[in-house]
Amino acid sequence: xxxxxxxxxxxxxxxxxxxxxxxxxxxxxxxxxxxxxxxxxxxxxxxxxxxxxxxxxxxxxxxxxxxxxxxxxxxxxxxxxxxxxxxxxxxxxxxxxxxxxxxxxxxxxxxxxxxxxxxxxxxxxxxxxxxxxxxxxxxxxxxxxxxxxxxxxxxxxxxxxxxxxxxxxxxxxxxxxxxxxxxxxxxxxxxxxxxxxxxxxxxxxxxxxxxxxxxxxxxxxxxxxxxxxxxxxxxxxxxxxxxxxxxxxxxxxxxxxxxxxxxxxxxxxxxxxxxxxxxxxxxxxxxxxxxxxxxxxxxxxxxxxxxxxxxxxxxxxxxxxxxxxxxxxxxxxxxxxxxxxxxxxxxxxxxxxxxxxxxxxxxxxxxxxxxxxxxxxxxxxxxxxxxxxxxxxxxxxxxxxxxxxxxxxxxxxxxxxxxxxxxxxxxxxxxxxxxxxxxxxxxxxxxxxxxxxxxxxxxxxxxxxxxxxxxxxxxxxxxxxxxxxxxxxxxxxxxxxxxxxxxxxxxxxxxxxxxxxxxxxxxxxxxxxxxxxxxxxxxxxxxxxxxxxxxxxxxxxxxxxxxxxxxxxxxxxxxxxxxxxxxxxxxxxxxxxxxxxxxx
Amino acid sequence: xxxxxxxxxxxxxxxxxxxxxxxxxxxxxxxxxxxxxxxxxxxxxxxxxxxxxxxxxxxxxxxxxxxxxxxxxxxxxxxxxxxxxxxxxxxxxxxxxxxxxxxxxxxxxxxxxxxxxxxxxxxxxxxxxxxxxxxxxxxxxxxxxxxxxxxxxxxxxxxxxxxxxxxxxxxxxxxxxxxxx
Ligand SMILES: Cc1cc2nc3c(=O)[nH]c(=O)nc-3n(C[C@H](O)[C@H](O)[C@H](O)COP(=O)(O)O)c2cc1C
Ligand code: SF4
Ligand code: SF4
Numbered sequence: 001x002x003x004x005x006x007x008x009x010x011x012x013x014x015x016x017x018x019x020x021x022x023x024x025x026x027x028x029x030x031x032x033x034x035x036x037x038x039x040x041x042x043x044x045x046x047x048x049x050x051x052x053x054x055x056x057x058x059x060x061x062x063x064x065x066x067x068x069x070x071x072x073x074x075x076x077x078x079x080x081x082x083x084x085x086x087x088x089x090x091x092x093x094x095x096x097x098x099x100x101x102x103x104x105x106x107x108x109x110x111x112x113x114x115x116x117x118x119x120x121x122x123x124x125x126x127x128x129x130x131x132x133x134x135x136x137x138x139x140x141x142x143x144x145x146x147x148x149x150x151x152x153x154x155x156x157x158x159x160x161x162x163x164x165x166x167x168x169x170x171x172x173x174x175x176x177x178x179x180x181x182x183x184x185x186x187x188x189x190x191x192x193x194x195x196x197x198x199x200x201x202x203x204x205x206x207x208x209x210x211x212x213x214x215x216x217x218x219x220x221x222x223x224x225x226x227x228x229x230x231x232x233x234x235x236x237x238x239x240x241x242x243x244x245x246x247x248x249x250x251x252x253x254x255x256x257x258x259x260x261x262x263x264x265x266x267x268x269x270x271x272x273x274x275x276x277x278x279x280x281x282x283x284x285x286x287x288x289x290x291x292x293x294x295x296x297x298x299x300x301x302x303x304x305x306x307x308x309x310x311x312x313x314x315x316x317x318x319x320x321x322x323x324x325x326x327x328x329x330x331x332x333x334x335x336x337x338x339x340x341x342x343x344x345x346x347x348x349x350x351x352x353x354x355x356x357x358x359x360x361x362x363x364x365x366x367x368x369x370x371x372x373x374x375x376x377x378x379x380x381x382x383x384x385x386x387x388x389x390x391x392x393x394x395x396x397x398x399x400x401x402x403x404x405x406x407x408x409x410x411x412x413x414x415x416x417x418x419x420x421x422x423x424x425x426x427x428x429x430x431x432x433x434x435x436x437x438x439x440x441x442x443x444x445x446x447x448x449x450x451x452x453x454x455x456x457x458x459x460x461x462x463x464x465x466x467x468x469x470x471x472x473x474x475x476x477x478x479x480x481x482x483x484x485x486x487x488x489x490x491x492x493x494x495x496x497x498x499x500x501x502x503x504x505x506x507x508x509x510x511x512x513x514x515x516x517x518x519x520x521x522x523x524x525x526x527x528x529x530x531x532x533x534x535x536x537x538x539x540x541x542x543x544x545x546x547x548x549x550x551x552x553x554x555x556x557x558x559x560x561x562x563x564x565x566x567x568x569x570x571x572x573x574x575x576x577x578x579x580x581x582x583x584x585x586x587x588x589x590x591x592x593x594x595x596x597x598x599x600x
Numbered sequence: 601x602x603x604x605x606x607x608x609x610x611x612x613x614x615x616x617x618x619x620x621x622x623x624x625x626x627x628x629x630x631x632x633x634x635x636x637x638x639x640x641x642x643x644x645x646x647x648x649x650x651x652x653x654x655x656x657x658x659x660x661x662x663x664x665x666x667x668x669x670x671x672x673x674x675x676x677x678x679x680x681x682x683x684x685x686x687x688x689x690x691x692x693x694x695x696x697x698x699x700x701x702x703x704x705x706x707x708x709x710x711x712x713x714x715x716x717x718x719x720x721x722x723x724x725x726x727x728x729x730x731x732x733x734x735x736x737x738x739x740x741x742x743x744x745x746x747x748x749x750x751x752x753x754x755x756x757x758x759x760x761x762x763x764x765x766x767x768x769x770x771x772x773x774x775x776x777x778x779x780x781x
Pocket of ligand 1: 213214215216217218219220242243244245246247331332333334335336337369370371372374539540541
């Protein structure tokens with residue numbers, strides 16, 4: 001019989017070999033170790049400490065940071081319901097209750113026979129075909145009562161995931177409106193050939209002329225970014241594609257990676273040419289693990305076609321290849337510096353900026369990091385020519401934008417428009433009626449009411465990373481904001497106090513109001529808190545975490561006020577209930593062992 | 601000419617260590633001009649047992665038991681302006697370190713399991729206040745008007761805050777006087 005240690009050593013050795021025994025690959029190593037054993041076993045950690053020569057605190061620190069890594073067993077089947085507001089609107093809460101009843105377990109706890117655990121996770125990027133869930137990391141879409149029941153049966157019967165009906169795992173693209181990107185007819189290599197004709201040194205300049213701005217949210221000029229990276233001193237340079245797509249309600253990168261992966265790779269290779277990089281990476285969110293194999297196959301096809309590898313398209317010295325890093329369930333890793341930390345095998349805590357990644361990025365070397373869609377747009381802009389590109393869209397927001405539409409509308413999915421489209425046009429196209437509010441660009445973005453539907457998507461008016469969630473007049477905007485506040489509290493990385501504490505306090509106050517104990521005082525306290533978050537957080541997460549409450553308070557105040565008690569003040573917790581444990585321990589029940597509510 | 605009416609000030613320590621009160625005394629000789637402007641109601645300085653109507657209440661320490669709740673309510677009822685002073689009052693502070701433990705386990709460990717406690721039992725005299733399951737900051741139990749952060753805030757900070765308030769200004773601590781420990 002082999003000992004436990006040998007058991008873990010056997011699979012860890014092959015993983016370590018593949019990752020070059022490098023502690024910078026710790027996240028990837030831990031992820032794969034977990035695949036072998038469903039959780040990261042203490043013996044596996046001991047072995048890694050010895051082999052990687054890193055302290056236990058580092059390994060456990062990383063493992064405990066990411067929601068999809070586990071230091072404790074959580075059952076053979078781990079079920080996570082996607083908990084975005086759009087999943088909830090499609091009935092996910094009830095489905096989860098049903099499933100818990102069916103399997104006789106409590107949410108968040110493992111069943112006694114160690115078979116299954118059920119919990120929730122942040123938006124899985126399937127808002128157009130929800131409610132969705134992950135089972136052992138695999139995405140399942142379009143949940144219904146019947147489907148959930150079937151899943152319960154499959155779990156009870158211990159049916160291996162590979163033998164579940166393929167239809168469960170089907171993910172549709174739902175492309176509803178095509179433009180220059182989704183309608184492109186480029187063959188692999190077309191844009192690269194155009195770039196080689198243009199000359200490596202002229203690419204960044206051409207992109208500046210095209211007016212292309214990043215599609216990941218901040219909207220920084222892509223040409224300027226690539227130029228800075230090109231000019232940064234350093235022999236080794238990197239290109240990173242941000243495919244973390246964590247902003248709830250956003251799923252356009254998913255569709256690009258599914259149906260336009262070649263264009264993404266083309267854009268990255270073009271970037272490598274422009275900045276002089278040799279190494280490319282895709283940071284793929286853990287929720288999209290099902291895309292890993294198809295993407296790897298696509299990469300191989302490009303290598304075979306001489307579009308990746310050494311001497312690309314026969315150009316001596318044009319060497320570039322791409323590897324895929326998988327995330328492990330942390331929204332903050334979409335922030336570019338947290339992403340780089342995560343790629344280096346650390347907790348995803350945002351760095352101080354400056355220095356920016358273009359000079360001190362991955363391994364402190366010059367790095368061009370862009371969103372998936374940005375790489376596609378860059379390839380298109382170079383292929384069609386900068387002047388032609390800048391003719392599309394608006395003066396300060398050139399080109400087109402993919403919008404992920406979800407929520408209350410009959411045709412959720414991906415819509416591509418030239419920048420400058422009004423929210424109203426999008427609503428009309430997706431068939432939304434009686435719309436009360438629209439959340440643009442996810443929880444960290446902007447919530448607008450009907451009077452603002454003529455506003456335009458673009459950097460001049462409403463900037464967007466691509467999400468558009470629709471809420472009709474049956475929806476309670478307080479509950480929408482509360483869902484978003486919970487999301488931020490869960491996904492704060494915990495590094496800085498204003499955000500770590502502030503998002504939790506916001507959550508507690510929203511819950512207090514939801515339970516009917518809120519007062520005017522709580523509303524003004526939330527406004528104060530929001531100011532603290534906005535002004536003193538370390539990164540964009542904390543700075544935008546206050547948006548859901550601020551925006552909905554401004555536009556839908558009655559949704560809050562109707563829940564308030566008329567009192568000035570109500571305690572944050574049940575005072576008498578807080579003595580229950582002590583009463584139980586002492587056996588007392590005299591008057592002094594109780595706290596009466598104050599008469600008012 | 602009638603003398604200007606003095607403001608009444610009450611102070612107390614709940615689940616705190618008296619460090620904030622000691623820091624208050626660090627205003628040193630400025631206590632004398634202060635006493636020209638204020639008189640003390642309930643406070644460890646006066647030994648008055650119950651608080652009467654006051655202008656300002658200063659409270660150090662968080663809320664760890666039933667009695668703390670009663671005292672805090674008495675202060676809220678009687679003080680026009682209520683100030684939480686120090687980390688314990690504002691966040692629960694050091695005593696709140698017990699919040700991640702189960703209260704029952706704590707009591708068992710201290711009174712029953714700990715060696716050297718022959719025939720130990722968990723005290724249940726009705727005279728004793730019962731501990732809450734968690735330690736809470738003041739503002740979760742009553743409305744608090746101002747917070748002076750620090751563990752403890754310096755005598756200078758307390759002086760500046762009180763003199764601003766007495767002068768009828770919005771108190772402001774500013775750089776150097778705000779402490780985050
Ligand atoms: C909390 C937070 C989360 C983010 N998540 C993403 C993301 O999922 N995908 C993305 O492309 N950019 C995300 N960003 C923006 C990135 O930091 C970065 O600006 C972007 O990837 C740069 O690429 P671009 O210039 O092509 O837009 C996020 C930023 C913050 C502050
Ligand atoms: S603002 Fe929030 S997410 Fe950003 S560094 Fe601070 S704690 Fe982390
Ligand atoms: S804040 Fe510090 S000094 Fe004040 S009571 Fe608490 S522990 Fe003592």
